[in-house]
Amino acid sequence: MHIAxxxxxxxxxxxxxxxxSKHYSWEAQYEDVDDNPYLNDFYKDMQRWSFNLQIYFLxxxxxxxxxxxxxxxxxxxxxxxYEDAFIFAPNLHAMGxxxxxxxxxxxxxxxxxxxFIPSPDxxxxxxxxxxNLVEQIQKRGRDYENSIRIDYLSRLNExxxxxxxxxxxxxxxxxxxxxLDFQQNKxxxxxxxxxxxxxxxxxx
Numbered sequence: 001m002h003i004a005x006x007x008x009x010x011x012x013x014x015x016x017x018x019x020x021s022k023h024y025s026w027e028a029q030y031e032d033v034d035d036n037p038y039l040n041d042f043y044k045d046m047q048r049w050s051f052n053l054q055i056y057f058l059x060x061x062x063x064x065x066x067x068x069x070x071x072x073x074x075x076x077x078x079x080x081x082y083e084d085a086f087i088f089a090p091n092l093h094a095m096g097x098x099x100x101x102x103x104x105x106x107x108x109x110x111x112x113x114x115x116f117i118p119s120p121d122x123x124x125x126x127x128x129x130x131x132n133l134v135e136q137i138q139k140r141g142r143d144y145e146n147s148i149r150i151d152y153l154s155r156l157n158e159x160x161x162x163x164x165x166x167x168x169x170x171x172x173x174x175x176x177x178x179x180l181d182f183q184q185n186k187x188x189x190x191x192x193x194x195x196x197x198x199x200x201x202x203x204x
Contacts (some may be wrong), residue, residue, distance in 0.1 A: 001026075001200075002068050002118075004077040006164075007126030007177075008156050009148065010136035015183050016126065016192070017078040023193060026076045029064050031057075043148070050092040051102040057084050058110060065117045080120065082169070085110040087159040095155070119169035122199050127164075130154050132178045173199050 003026065005013045014030060021028035038056050042049040061081040068075045089106050092098040098106075128136075130153050137148065164174065175192055182189040 001074040001122075002065075002077065002120045003075070003122045003124065003196075004080045004120035005124045005126065006080050006083055006160075008128060008133055008153065008160055010133040010140075010153075011126040011128040012136065012177055012182065013078050013126060016124075017076050019182060019189055020193075020196070021076050023189075024074070024076075027073045029068065029075055029077045031060075031079045046092065046095075046097045050098040051106065054084060054089045054092070054098070054106055055109075057088075058106070058113065062113045062117065069118060077120070080123070081110070081114070081117070082163070083160075085114075086163045087156060091152075091155050091159055095152075122171045122173060122196070123167065123169070124173045124175060124196070125160070125164050125167075126175055126177045127160075128157075128177050130157055133157075171199055 003020070005017055005020075007013045017028050017030065020026065036053075036056060038049050038053040042053045058081065061079070061084065064077060065081060068077065085107070089098065089103060089110075093100065093103040130150060133153050134150065164172070173195055175195065180188040180191070182192055
């Protein structure tokens, strides 16, 4: 079984991935942030490094999904390849931070890769307001995220909502996270687990 968690920067994807992997004994597949050779440069100069960063993420997540579906374990994945293709890359292009030539190249590569991998059995979308995202980003204190602009987060949120509203690749569970503290509050985590249980039971 392949479960994937989607959501904007600071929505709690990695934290929830860890908690759910422990609860269900699922194998966790995380976004390659710490070892990503482009991330620091990207936040310093988005226009110069946007294409490099997006290609790196596309390749990394494609390899992840191939590994998931070639294996025999139940896996929970932190962020999907769809988010790169339908949210982050188009947003960079729209903001003038990725050239049309690079964006078209990127889209064609994604389309090809997407024909080789199946969709997640369940997609969990963590919906968050921009103020909550900002608060969570500040809490975790990653140096390279200090320069993230509020308008950048807002644009991403708009694209997330547009993507989710038309998502048809499989089962979808939307969780409003603004008033949840699933890291510290067991009841909040239990609330999410109950919702996931209901969706998983429907898969079989």
